[in-house]
Amino acid sequence: MSEKKGLLIVLSGPSGCGKGTMVAEILKRGDCAVSVSATTRAPREGETDHVHYHFISREEFERRIAEDGFLEHAQYVGNYYGTPRKEVEEMRAQGKHVILEIEVQGAFQIREKCPDAILVFTIPPTLDELRRRLHKRGTETEEVIEQRVARAAEELPLAKQYDYIILNDDLQDAVDDFGAMIRAEMLKPAYQTERIGEMLSC
Amino acid sequence: MSEKKGLLIVLSGPSGCGKGTMVAEILKRGDCAVSVSATTRAPREGETDHVHYHFISREEFERRIAEDGFLEHAQYVGNYYGTPRKEVEEMRAQGKHVILEIEVQGAFQIREKCPDAILVFTIPPTLDELRRRLHKRGTETEEVIEQRVARAAEELPLAKQYDYIILNDDLQDAVDDFGAMIRAEMLKPAYQTERIGEMLSC
Numbered sequence: 001m002s003e004k005k006g007l008l009i010v011l012s013g014p015s016g017c018g019k020g021t022m023v024a025e026i027l028k029r030g031d032c033a034v035s036v037s038a039t040t041r042a043p044r045e046g047e048t049d050h051v052h053y054h055f056i057s058r059e060e061f062e063r064r065i066a067e068d069g070f071l072e073h074a075q076y077v078g079n080y081y082g083t084p085r086k087e088v089e090e091m092r093a094q095g096k097h098v099i100l101e102i103e104v105q106g107a108f109q110i111r112e113k114c115p116d117a118i119l120v121f122t123i124p125p126t127l128d129e130l131r132r133r134l135h136k137r138g139t140e141t142e143e144v145i146e147q148r149v150a151r152a153a154e155e156l157p158l159a160k161q162y163d164y165i166i167l168n169d170d171l172q173d174a175v176d177d178f179g180a181m182i183r184a185e186m187l188k189p190a191y192q193t194e195r196i197g198e199m200l201s202c
Numbered sequence: 203m204s205e206k207k208g209l210l211i212v213l214s215g216p217s218g219c220g221k222g223t224m225v226a227e228i229l230k231r232g233d234c235a236v237s238v239s240a241t242t243r244a245p246r247e248g249e250t251d252h253v254h255y256h257f258i259s260r261e262e263f264e265r266r267i268a269e270d271g272f273l274e275h276a277q278y279v280g281n282y283y284g285t286p287r288k289e290v291e292e293m294r295a296q297g298k299h300v301i302l303e304i305e306v307q308g309a310f311q312i313r314e315k316c317p318d319a320i321l322v323f324t325i326p327p328t329l330d331e332l333r334r335r336l337h338k339r340g341t342e343t344e345e346v347i348e349q350r351v352a353r354a355a356e357e358l359p360l361a362k363q364y365d366y367i368i369l370n371d372d373l374q375d376a377v378d379d380f381g382a383m384i385r386a387e388m389l390k391p392a393y394q395t396e397r398i399g400e401m402l403s404c
């Protein structure tokens with residue numbers, strides 16, 4: 001049997017609910033990869049081109065939008081950010097499950113363009129716990145923390161439109177949930193059809 | 203959080219591909235259960251009422267059909283066989299995942315009546331291996347074995363209409379696939395919604 005195409009998994013969830021830590025753990029599996037986003041903003045200190053982002057000009061970004069070169073894109077504070085379609089497709093063709101950490105609107109854009117994308121929403125145990133984690137992280141002011149908690153409360157109802165909801169209370173449980181989801185997705189007919197075809201010819 | 207309703211899982215697949223052994227292993231998990239079918243045929247030696255089947259009269263069976271008391275039913279060789287709806291619903295309400303081992307037409311009947319049913323098709327590695335297993339079992343004549351292999355070849359394309367396809371080559375792998383599928387299904391919004399509602403009220 002030829003190597004199977006990898007899954008495309010979009011991971012969303014409130015800031016502070018541990019998506020980054022989850023992804024770092026998941027990447028240890030070896031069959032998953034993350035894609036590098038493109039942006040028009042200037043690199044910050046310590047950021048390397050093609051590692052943290054593909055830093056490209058505004059003209060280049062707009063040319064690629066016109067060519068349908070992004071699975072999703074958005075503007076924040078005057079800069080473009082986007083997920084390059086070709087890079088994701090190449091990794092999937094190599095059998096890697098590609099994980100994209102993307103906010104809600106981008107996730108729905110990707111579902112439009114790739115109906116086989118799997119949308120996963122991570123949630124904290126409670127909004128109080130989310131607030132506690134953001135305080136512990138200590139990188140935001142009190143005001144920003146309250147804005148994030150309010151934003152999370154607004155976004156949570158959208159989780160129902162995702163394919164899966166993973167509670168990130170215990171990190172290992174959440175990572176195991178993610179692994180079970182990948183295993184289950186690969187049992188779906190779209191992934192198994194090749195094998196059935198082979199059986200019929202035997 | 204109140205106890206969650208169990209899943210309803212329908213398991214189909216060619217005779218000889220190891221469904222029974224798989225179910226026996228899965229039942230060791232403790233959170234799964236099988237439902238006892240009803241039938242109008244006479245008990246065979248060694249069969250106990252309410253253990254192997256609920257043995258009921260033809261009149262009683264037809265009365266229950268009229269009351270929509272079965273999730274699916276069919277006639278074989280002049281006898282009725284069916285899955286009692288109430289029993290399945292009670293087990294699910296107790297949080298048990300109910301596994302029904304049912305052939306293809308019955309599986310599709312259940313999907314009609316219970317859109318949340320999960321349909322799983324088990325396949326042998328190859329039709330040659332299926333033939334070998336049926337020979338090894340030694341309970342069927344050569345002719346019956348060839349009929350079963352031919353029937354399997356006919357049914358395999360229907361596997362694509364199932365939600366999941368599990369290859370039963372290594373038993374433990376197949377059981378682990380089944381476990382991953384249960385875990386993933388419980389991450390779906392229909393099962394997680396209660397938690398999100400709670401979070402919003404905190």
